[in-house]
Amino acid sequence: MEIKTFKKSYLQGTKSALKSAFFRENSHASFNEWEFAEAVLKSDGYVPELCVIALDGEAVIGYCALTKATIGNQPGLALGPLGVCKEYQNRGAGTALVQACISRARASGSAWIALLGGEYYARFGFEPGRPYGIMVSDRAFDNEHLQILFLDPSIKSRVFGKLIYCDAFYDENGHLL
Ligand SMILES: CC(C)(COP(=O)(O)OP(=O)(O)OC[C@H]1O[C@@H](n2cnc3c(N)ncnc32)[C@H](O)[C@@H]1OP(=O)(O)O)[C@@H](O)C(=O)NCCC(=O)NCCS
Known part of the structure; x- marks a missing residue:
């Protein structure tokens, strides 16, 4: 398994991997997670080197995106979606994808x-956002799932308010989708 930068030629494979990760029988969701790969690609928050895929040979088996975001007046990154093909789960691909994203985010400054x-x-190292006064929507469920990882701990006291994702994450x- 190897981690590579996502590129458009991997879009169909990536969609299939995300569908395998997220598809639920009887789900009535109006938006499906596997559509995010394309939405992120077209969004104003897309940073090519911050979207990664896991490959087994030429097959895409997982995907993780970091997109531009803000909390209050502080710029940062939002992680997601993250998904690993069902048949490849629990074999370290999710960990490799998240670790690659964290190290690329660090390198980007x-x-x-x-994330939610x-x-x-x-x-x-992600921790709940609520103690920092960070929220994402008016829905308690969303806010309870909001987590943050500070790559620069010195900024902690200045990061509070509403997390705003890039346009791909809103209807x-x-x-918020
Ligand atoms: C969640 C997901 C990305 C993890 O990727 P993965 O490659 O299966 O995970 P890894 O092999 O890197 O890690 C396995 C470990 O994570 C744990 N784990 C897996 N999914 C978990 C979850 N949803 N919640 C908590 N722990 C989880 C496993 O129990 C295992 O724990 P261990 O190391 O103590 O044995 C993957 O299972 C997936 O795509 N799930 C469906 C989609 C999804 O829920 N995405 C995340 C949205 S928030």
């Missing part, structure tokens, strides 16, 4: 990475 997610991310009414 970014001060923080925020579960327990999986604690192992990489036409401005609601």
